[in-house]
Amino acid sequence: MKQTRDSIKDIWGERTPYKGEWPERIDERVIEEPDHWVQSACVLCSTGCGLDIGVKDGQIIGVRGRGVDISNHGRLGPKGLHGWIANNSADRLKKPLVRKHGKLQEASWDEAMNLIVEQSKKIIERHTSLAMGFYTSGQLFIEDYYTLSVIGKAGLGTPHMDGNTRLCTATAAAALKVSFGTDGQPGSYRDIDETDTIFLVGHNVASQQTVLWMRMLDRLAGPNPPTIIVIDPRRTYTAEKATVHLAPLPGTNIPVLNGLLHLIISAGNIDSDYIEKNTVGFNELKQAAAEWTPEKVEEVSRVPADDLRKAGEILGKTPTLLSTALQGVYQSMQGTAAAVQINNIHLIRGLIGKKGCGILQMNGQPTSQNTRECGADGDLPGFRNYGNQEHINQLAGLWNVDPVIIPHWAPPTHAMQIWRYAEQGLIKFLWISGTNPAVSMPDLERIRKILKNEDLFIVVQDAFLNETGIYADVVLPAALWGEKTGTFTNVDRTVHISHKAVSPPGEAKPDYEIFLDYANRMGFKDKNGNPLIKWKTAEEIFEAWKECSRGRPCDYTGMSYAKLSEGSGIQWPCNEQFPDGAVHIYTDGKFNTDIDYCETYGHDLITGAAHTQEEYKALNPKGKAFLKSAEYVPPYEMPDDDYPLWLTTGRLVYHFHTRTKTGRSKALNDAAPDSYIQISEEDAAIYGIAEGDMIEVRSRRGKVVEPAKIGDIKKGVVFIPFHYGYWDDPERSRAANELTITEWDAVSKQPHFKYSAVKITKVKEGRFYEIEEVPKTIENKIPVEV
Ligand code: SF4
Numbered sequence: 001m002k003q004t005r006d007s008i009k010d011i012w013g014e015r016t017p018y019k020g021e022w023p024e025r026i027d028e029r030v031i032e033e034p035d036h037w038v039q040s041a042c043v044l045c046s047t048g049c050g051l052d053i054g055v056k057d058g059q060i061i062g063v064r065g066r067g068v069d070i071s072n073h074g075r076l077g078p079k080g081l082h083g084w085i086a087n088n089s090a091d092r093l094k095k096p097l098v099r100k101h102g103k104l105q106e107a108s109w110d111e112a113m114n115l116i117v118e119q120s121k122k123i124i125e126r127h128t129s130l131a132m133g134f135y136t137s138g139q140l141f142i143e144d145y146y147t148l149s150v151i152g153k154a155g156l157g158t159p160h161m162d163g164n165t166r167l168c169t170a171t172a173a174a175a176l177k178v179s180f181g182t183d184g185q186p187g188s189y190r191d192i193d194e195t196d197t198i199f200l201v202g203h204n205v206a207s208q209q210t211v212l213w214m215r216m217l218d219r220l221a222g223p224n225p226p227t228i229i230v231i232d233p234r235r236t237y238t239a240e241k242a243t244v245h246l247a248p249l250p251g252t253n254i255p256v257l258n259g260l261l262h263l264i265i266s267a268g269n270i271d272s273d274y275i276e277k278n279t280v281g282f283n284e285l286k287q288a289a290a291e292w293t294p295e296k297v298e299e300v301s302r303v304p305a306d307d308l309r310k311a312g313e314i315l316g317k318t319p320t321l322l323s324t325a326l327q328g329v330y331q332s333m334q335g336t337a338a339a340v341q342i343n344n345i346h347l348i349r350g351l352i353g354k355k356g357c358g359i360l361q362m363n364g365q366p367t368s369q370n371t372r373e374c375g376a377d378g379d380l381p382g383f384r385n386y387g388n389q390e391h392i393n394q395l396a397g398l399w400n401v402d403p404v405i406i407p408h409w410a411p412p413t414h415a416m417q418i419w420r421y422a423e424q425g426l427i428k429f430l431w432i433s434g435t436n437p438a439v440s441m442p443d444l445e446r447i448r449k450i451l452k453n454e455d456l457f458i459v460v461q462d463a464f465l466n467e468t469g470i471y472a473d474v475v476l477p478a479a480l481w482g483e484k485t486g487t488f489t490n491v492d493r494t495v496h497i498s499h500k501a502v503s504p505p506g507e508a509k510p511d512y513e514i515f516l517d518y519a520n521r522m523g524f525k526d527k528n529g530n531p532l533i534k535w536k537t538a539e540e541i542f543e544a545w546k547e548c549s550r551g552r553p554c555d556y557t558g559m560s561y562a563k564l565s566e567g568s569g570i571q572w573p574c575n576e577q578f579p580d581g582a583v584h585i586y587t588d589g590k591f592n593t594d595i596d597y598c599e600t601y602g603h604d605l606i607t608g609a610a611h612t613q614e615e616y617k618a619l620n621p622k623g624k625a626f627l628k629s630a631e632y633v634p635p636y637e638m639p640d641d642d643y644p645l646w647l648t649t650g651r652l653v654y655h656f657h658t659r660t661k662t663g664r665s666k667a668l669n670d671a672a673p674d675s676y677i678q679i680s681e682e683d684a685a686i687y688g689i690a691e692g693d694m695i696e697v698r699s700r701r702g703k704v705v706e707p708a709k710i711g712d713i714k715k716g717v718v719f720i721p722f723h724y725g726y727w728d729d730p731e732r733s734r735a736a737n738e739l740t741i742t743e744w745d746a747v748s749k750q751p752h753f754k755y756s757a758v759k760i761t762k763v764k765e766g767r768f769y770e771i772e773e774v775p776k777t778i779e780n781k782i783p784v785e786v
Contacts, residue, residue: 004028007078008671011653012206012214017222022193022215026074029081030054030062037064039565041071041488041496043139043481044079044656046169046363047209048490050569051076053084053482053501060087060482060502068567071189071494077210079656082668084482086661087502092463093477094506104465104475109507109517112474116431117521119457119473123428124156133160133418133427136376137434138168138365139657141486141498143541144511145367145374146548147533148433149381151515154399155524155532159407160427162378163371164435166415166750168364171330173372173379174748175339175361177600179347179625180586181593182383183372184553186346187322187358188492188571188583192216194356197227197318201342202253202328202754203362206237207653213238227318229311231256232328233648234678234719235712244311247714250646250755251333251635252301256308257341258632259297262289263312264348271350278589279347280619281627288629300632302714315345320356327364327650332754336747337605337630344627353586360491365657367488373554374545378412378749382552383599386411387613390596398548400526411610414749416742423450431459433511434478438467439658439725442740442751443701461514466660467725477508480661484510485538487564493571493581495556497564512541550575553585553592586625593621605630608746635755636743639716643699643757645683646717649736650754655723663728675724675734677706677760682715684708687760694764699756702738705763718758 004027005013016023034054042049042063050069054062063084065074096112097104123131134152136145152161173183180186192198192215206213219226220241230242231253239245248256264270265286275282294305294312315321323346329338339361351357363369375381384391386408396403413421419441421427441447451458451471460472463480483504489495504510509517516533524532535541539561549556549572558574558581571581592598601616603609605628639646654672655662662668677695679687689695693708697720706720713719720736741756 007076007081008654008667011078011210012217013075015221016218018193018218019222022073022218024067024074026065026067027076027081028062028064030064032056032061034061038499038501039066040482040498040501041569042076042080043366043488044083044662045209046366046368046491047071047211048366048488048494048496048569049076049080049211050496051080055501058502060084066568070568071490071492072211075211075214078654078668079662082665083656083662086664087480087482089464089664092505092508093465093475094508095477096507097465097475099473104470104472112476113517113521116459116474116518120429120522123457127428129156129158130160131426131428132156132158133422133430135415135418135430135432135435135437136161136163136371138163138165138363138368138371139434140367140511141484141488142370142374142545143486143538144515145370145376146381146541146545147512147515147519149375150399150533151519151524153375153380153395153406154401155519155522157405157407159410160413160418160421161376162413162415162418163368163376164415164437164440165365165368165371165377167440168327169330169368169372170377170414170750171335171339171745171748172325172361172363174336175343178336178340178602178605178628178747179343180591181598181621182553183599184383184585184592185358185360185492186352186584186586187360189215190583191322191356191358192219195226195320195322196356197229197314197321199229199315199321199323199342200238201231201323201325202330202332203324203326204232204236204238204328204650205324208326208651209362210653227314229314233714233717244307244314246303246307246311248301248303249714250648250717253329253332253338254334254341254630254632255292255297255300256303257338258289258292259294259308260312260315261285261341261344261348262292263294263309264316264345265289267312267316269316270348274350274589275348278591279625279627280621281629282348285344285348285627285629288631321346321349321351322356322358322360324360324362326362328754330748330750331752333635333752334630334633335745335750340605340628340630347625347627353584353589358584363491366490369489369491373489373549378414379599380412381548383554384552385599385601387601388596399532400528401532402527416744416749416751419447419450422453422456425455428455429457431461432468433461436466436468436658436660436725438471439735439737440722442737442753443742444735444737445702446742461511462660463508464660466658467727476514477506478514479504479508479510483508486512487542489572490569494569495559495564495572496569497561499565510538512538590623591625593625594623602626603747605747606633635752637741637755637757639757643759645758645760647697647699647739647756647758648717648719648754649722649740650719652721652723655721657723658725659723675706675721675736676709678709678713678719679760680713680715680717681711683718684710687762689762690765692766693762694766696761696763697739697758699739699758701741702733704733704735704738706734707766718760722753
């Protein structure tokens with residue numbers, strides 16, 4: 001085995017200090033010497049590191065970082081170096097499964113697809129296409145999403161399509177739209193190299209984007225290291241490196257961010273010229289922030305007033321600033337409103353669209369940007385506006401369909417509403433692809449009840465029979481990364497190509513091929529009676545997608561499979577104006593808010609009420625960014641006498657999502673084999689809990705039993721990682737989402753995983769798991785009825 005380091009123990013590797021450029025460091029892990037290497041990129045977080053797949057005898061046997069790639073300059077983290085092993089798991093789905101006499105049984109593709117088509121037609125005939133729902137992923141490719149999007153919008157004409165991106169990245173998109181008119185990240189990873197201050201809000205980058213953290217550590221190890229400010233209720237790896245660490249109570253990001261805005265504005269640390277020329281709404285923002293004195297912020301959030309002052313001073317004086325946000329913002333109370341305040345800090349200081357000045361409203365999953373771009377979520381393709389008839393006409397022209405079939409009478413249905421419609425019996429067909437809602441959605445008992453409903457026909461398309469698949473009527477075996485060719489886009493707009501390196505196992509197929517098969521069998525036609533979807537190969541889909549993106553912010557027209565295969569990934573927009581892509585957008589202070597171009601007419605940040613085209617016209621931003629303020633609204637559920645503790649959920653460095661892939665890597669699983677509950681030393685003393693004791697955690701929705709881990713968290717707050725479900729341990733209730741609440745952000749509709757009220761009781765004294773513990777074998781633990 002060739003391995004540049006043991007990334008399980010040495011997560012970030014050796015320092016290569018930044019001195020004018022970020023040096024290459026090629027991380028590699030192979031279990032044998034490959035016959036050949038195939039260009040790709042990692043799909044185990046949203047960083048999108050360029051890598052090559054090592055192949056021997058038709059099997060993936062390792063990976064190495066691509067030194068030429070602008071995203072990672074050769075580095076890979078533990079998930080990237082170990083996660084590929086899931087492709088080779090013995091328990092991959094190799095044939096379709098169809099439920100017969102209550103049990104899932106192997107079937108041919110013809111049998112499975114004919115059943116899906118027969119059910120689709122029956123349901124459409126009785127209930128119209130409004131009974132058809134699709135719940136997809138943040139882990140497929142552009143080619144998969146765009147095909148699915150056209151099926152939903154121009155084939156079936158259903159508005160009920162969204163991704164699990166609703167759970168992880170919807171707030172990023174919403175906040176970018178609110179401030180700048182459309183989705184699209186203003187900055188680049190390169191800003192890490194050039195900034196004076198890094199502001200990490202609810203983003204444990206050291207665990208979640210390990211290669212971005214390597215880049216930050218290399219800045220800290222070089223000359224002129226940046227100042228780091230962290231907002232996080234836990235003392236994480238990231239927080240340990242902070243110059244100032246603010247640890248607010250769950251649900252209080254708005255008071256803290258308003259307090260920072262107040263400090264910056266009241267000290268006069270603003271760029272008045274930039275505000276005047278390029279923004280609207282400054283007076284309202286100033287007024288809304290004014291009440292949030294450091295003392296008032298401390299009262300509500302428990303962030304010490306002096307620490308807030310320190311952070312305000314740094315943010316007010318820094319000549320350049322890179323800010324990032326992730327689930328600590330998005331999955332908490334007032335997610336969109338809070339993410340927007342980060343944008344506001346940049347706008348009032350004029351620190352946007354230039355070297356060292358970026359905002360990365362991070363994505364959680366590797367390809368969630370594409371779910372949004374392609375319209376496989378609650379958006380229209382190419383960041384088009386459902387309220388703008390011209391945008392609908394553009395899509396109708398591209399697809400040669402009547403505009404009326406494209407649902408645009410109301411916003412596309414968001415995932416939380418899709419699940420509610422399924423619960424109410426309004427949606428009768430739900431096609432779930434590349435995601436595992438039986439572990440990842442809030443309030444799992446409710447989700448299981450919906451999945452068990454016999455009137456709901458469920459298709460699950462995945463590479464493994466996961467916790468959701470066991471409820472399906474039909475299970476379709478999908479190819480994984482490395483087994484199909486396609487493209488995807490990371491957080492800083494860099495598009496990578498991932499070439500097919502090996503064949504999928506058994507009869508598994510690329511997701512786009514499955515969707516194309518469905519479109520053909522359904523007989524979707526365009527206006528001329530020709531097949532609606534005319535493409536057959538991945539490259540043909542990419543070419544079709546390029547046309548859809550033409551003239552929109554995410555313009556891919558200057559890219560091709562050949563160009564993407566030349567070396568590094570390329571950042572959009574890539575077109576005649578930017579043939580090699582663009583490092584920053586909004587460099588001239590002009591934003592995408594023009595009424596004919598914007599993706600949304602905006603919302604009230606408190607109620608979520610959508611503004612009309614007429615209301616937007618009255619605001620008349622004409623290319624200026626919006627400075628939107630928000631009052632503080634306390635969380636819907638707070639600790640009380642019955643449930644006295646705050647629960648917050650999150651992620652671990654070794655796992656991705658619900659562990660469907662990372663749980664099948666022995667190295668990753670050995671490093672983090674089980675869930676746990678993290679409690680403060682003070683609470684451990686109050687409840688008489690020692691490290692490793694088994695603790696029952698109850699909320700108003702359910703209970704779990706977890707081993708205790710003590711320290712590095714605020715008193716009164718407990719933390720449980722959300723990755724762990726039941727496929728490898730069906731005997732213990734341990735999924736954090738048994739406890740979480742079905743509430744969501746008013747604007748982005750992203751559910752609130754970051755707070756709920758719980759109580760804890762010790763059930764057994766015991767020893768916490770050890771790192772060497774061998775995970776339970778997969779095969780004998782999957783609850784399969786086959
Ligand atoms: S940082 Fe993310 S994309 Fe990069 S190797 Fe790690 S998991 Fe993969």
